[in-house]
Amino acid sequence: MSTSSIRDTTASSSSSTVTSPYPPIIKGASLLIAYRLENRPVLLIGGGAVAAGRLFFLLESGAHVTLVSPRSGLDPSILYRIETSNTSDITYHDRYFLGRSDPLNVSDYAMVLTAIDDNPLSYEVYESCRDERVTVNVADVPPKCDFYFGAQLRQGPLQIMISTGGMGPKIGAMVRDIVRKAIPDNIQEAIQGVGALRTDLRKRAPGVGGDLGKKRMEWMIGICDKWGLGDMAILSKDDIRTKVLDQGWDKGKVVGPSDVGVGGKPKSSDGLVSLLGGGQVVAGASGLLGGLAIGIVGTLIYLRHAR
Ligand SMILES: C[C@@]1(CC(=O)O)c2cc3[nH]c(cc4nc(cc5[nH]c(cc(n2)[C@H]1CCC(=O)O)[C@@](C)(CC(=O)O)[C@@H]5CCC(=O)O)C(CC(=O)O)=C4CCC(=O)O)c(CCC(=O)O)c3CC(=O)O
Ligand SMILES: NC(=O)C1=CN([C@@H]2O[C@H](COP(=O)(O)OP(=O)(O)OC[C@H]3O[C@@H](n4cnc5c(N)ncnc54)[C@H](O)[C@@H]3O)[C@@H](O)[C@H]2O)C=CC1
Structure with missing residues (x-):
């Protein structure tokens, strides 16, 4: 893989004065990977708009989701999913999650996500996941996330995630909309x-x-x-x-x-590539801005900490 295929050259040259045939290491990034969750148990705590987004992507990844949130506060799309999905896809508990004293144990899950409007409880869930070495995303506390979600785009097998490293999530969504327009129809x-x-x-x-x-x-x-x-x-x-x-x-x-004996369309290395500045679309990072990263290929995880 060439240097330019890994990182945007403008970003890297400005932060390194040493000439090297290899890209400089610029820390602060997340590891962009396509995380496979099929048939794996995931605990989702909360039932508002943010949890609704999480649930959609978890179901698409084939995870078995245990959802804990009182019915009264459920986003309509979550209610719909509970009522229409296979019972093996969603196990629903109509109640508040109780933190460390909850009958559900975070160690029984491959991943735990909280999307609740209860900051102290979010911290408690984070701490118990840390103790049990369970990967966790706490929607309201970025420093306590092992990984971030990002703005996503999926067209069949093509999956794209954009992150701003927690700095400007709405910008990630805006860039996603630009990328969507640049992807060839077929x-x-x-x-x-x-x-x-x-x-x-x-x-x-x-x-x-x-x-x-x-x-x-x-x-x-x-x-x-x-x-x-x-x-x-x-x-x-x-x-x-x-x-x-x-x-x-x-x-x-x-x-x-x-x-x-076929073809005829002009060979296109396509709009997406030119948008990104020339041949740099890979399953990796392209540093257009300090914190902007675009991952193309797989399932949406953005790991923050190595253990
Ligand atoms: C760190 C991160 C953790 C995580 O959630 O994984 C995080 C954290 C926080 N977001 C907050 C607010 C908003 N988040 C959005 C939108 C999205 N947020 C997403 C991801 C992330 N958000 C992760 C970093 C991603 C990255 O690096 O880019 C997206 C991309 C994906 C998704 O969540 O699915 C999704 C767009 C998806 C889409 O549109 O498709 C909007 C806009 C909107 O809702 O339209 C707003 C209001 C505007 C604003 O605040 O900017 C707050 C509250 C701040 C406060 O209280 O003031 C926190 C907590 C904090 O920052 O402290
Ligand atoms: N990461 C992101 O993209 C964003 C994060 N946020 C943050 O994420 C959190 C959730 O956001 P929204 O979904 O908009 O909130 P919301 O207020 O719409 O929903 C909160 C949900 O959590 C449930 N809940 C509260 N306590 C609970 C408990 N102990 N156990 C189980 N469920 C519980 C409520 O019943 C409700 O369904 C907020 O703290 C917000 O600041 C907000 C916007 C975007």
């Missing part, structure tokens, strides 16, 4: 096309790692560059993928759309 199909090609390729050239793994990766990189986001959706078609593998992989060549 991005979902493009990802699905490439995903299908990767699967077919692995059937044709199975195995993990080694020289074959390197060869597969180099070939896939060449294919992505050659097809561009504008044409990749065509790879969803079975017959096209077969041609690409027969005429390309099997013969040690990187073939483009015209080689297999």
Whole structure:
């Protein structure tokens, strides 16, 4: 991965006077990762607007959510989810959470989230999670968060999260709206096309790692560059993928759309890339501003502290 693909060069050059082939380490960032929560138990405390956002994203990630909040204060979308979701997806307790004396124990959960209007209780939950080494987000106390949520955007398999490191969450949402407009319409199909090609390729050239793994990766990189986001959706078609593998992989060549008789759209490295300043869209960070980070790919967690 090149230096410029990791971090915006304007941001890094201003904070380092030493010339180095490697990016300088600028601390204060969070670790942007795509956290997998499928079938894992998560405790969500609170039932207002903030909890409603949390619940939506947790359900999309496939977590089993235990929600504790009195029915009287529930956001309408939460009521709707409780009534319509599978009982294994949401276990609902119509009551206040009692902190350390609560019958539910934070140590039984992979993650705990509080979104309550009770600051002292939020601290208590945080402390008990710390004691039990359970990852926690406390919506009203950023310094007590192991991770932050961010402004999110999801189009099928594409997932984007934007954070300002806690400084200006509304700005994150505004940047998200700019990014949304810059994403090509057929991005979902493009990802699905490439995903299908990767699967077919692995059937044709199975195995993990080694020289074959390197060869597969180099070939896939060449294919992505050659097809561009504008044409990749065509790879969803079975017959096209077969041609690409027969005429390309099997013969040690990187073939483009015209080689297999399709395409025609101008190759687009797309608006998103130009928006970000040139070829820097990766599952990582792009320091447009001091605290701004954009993570592309997976499920929304932004880890604050290593233990
Ligand atoms: C640290 C963090 C912890 C966390 O929640 O994980 C946090 C903390 C706090 N937010 C507060 C307020 C607001 N938050 C929003 C909106 C969002 N807040 C989100 C994330 C985060 N908020 C994390 C940092 C993210 C980052 O680094 O960028 C978003 C991105 C994602 C989400 O929450 O799902 C979501 C937009 C999603 C979308 O629109 O899609 C708005 C605007 C609005 O509601 O329209 C306001 C009012 C305007 C304002 O205050 O700026 C307050 C109360 C401050 C006070 O009392 O004055 C605190 C506590 C504090 O700062 O002390
Ligand atoms: N991180 C973020 O994005 C934002 C965070 N906040 C902060 O997050 C907190 C929650 O915000 P909102 O959802 O807007 O608040 P809200 O007041 O709409 O909802 C609070 C919810 O918590 C429930 N609750 C209170 N005590 C409880 C307890 N002991 N156990 C279980 N449930 C309990 C209430 O019944 C209600 O459903 C606030 O402290 C606010 O300052 C606010 C806006 C954005």
